[in-house]
Amino acid sequence: xxxxPPEGQGEIVPIPPAEQKKVRELVRREAFGMxxxxxxxxxxxxxxxxxxxxxxxxxxxxxxxxxxxRVKFLAVILTIGFIAICGMFLYAGQSALLKEILxxxxxxxxxxxxxxxxxxxxxxx
Numbered sequence: 001x002x003x004x005p006p007e008g009q010g011e012i013v014p015i016p017p018a019e020q021k022k023v024r025e026l027v028r029r030e031a032f033g034m035x036x037x038x039x040x041x042x043x044x045x046x047x048x049x050x051x052x053x054x055x056x057x058x059x060x061x062x063x064x065x066x067x068x069x070r071v072k073f074l075a076v077i078l079t080i081g082f083i084a085i086c087g088m089f090l091y092a093g094q095s096a097l098l099k100e101i102l103x104x105x106x107x108x109x110x111x112x113x114x115x116x117x118x119x120x121x122x123x124x125x
Contacts, residue, residue, distance in 0.1 A: 086101065086102070
């Protein structure tokens with residue numbers, strides 16, 4: 001007949017429970033998604049457990065320790081380089097230039113130390 005729907009469209013087919021859950025979740029996201037502000041949530045975050053969070057924190061702590069070692073290593077290398085440069089100027093007999101370099105180094109080191117001290121003071125209060 002002319003008023004009958006095409007075959008297959010008018011039948012009600014039962015949906016398996018697993019698929020029903022997916023459909024409900026999709027409808028919930030679509031219905032309430034329009035009221036959501038900001039970026040869409042990451043689906044991986046929803047699957048994270050306490051073990052995952054602990055692992056992420058441990059990895060972050062390990063990375064911070066490695067970063068501290070890199071900074072200390074760089075400081076040692078720069079100090080050795082600075083002493084070598086000062087030794088070359090002293091050996092070459094250019095004490096006036098050496099005095100200027102030492103003055104500049106002490107000024108820069110004092111600035112770094114003052115900034116570090118201020119940061120430590122602000123962090124403790």
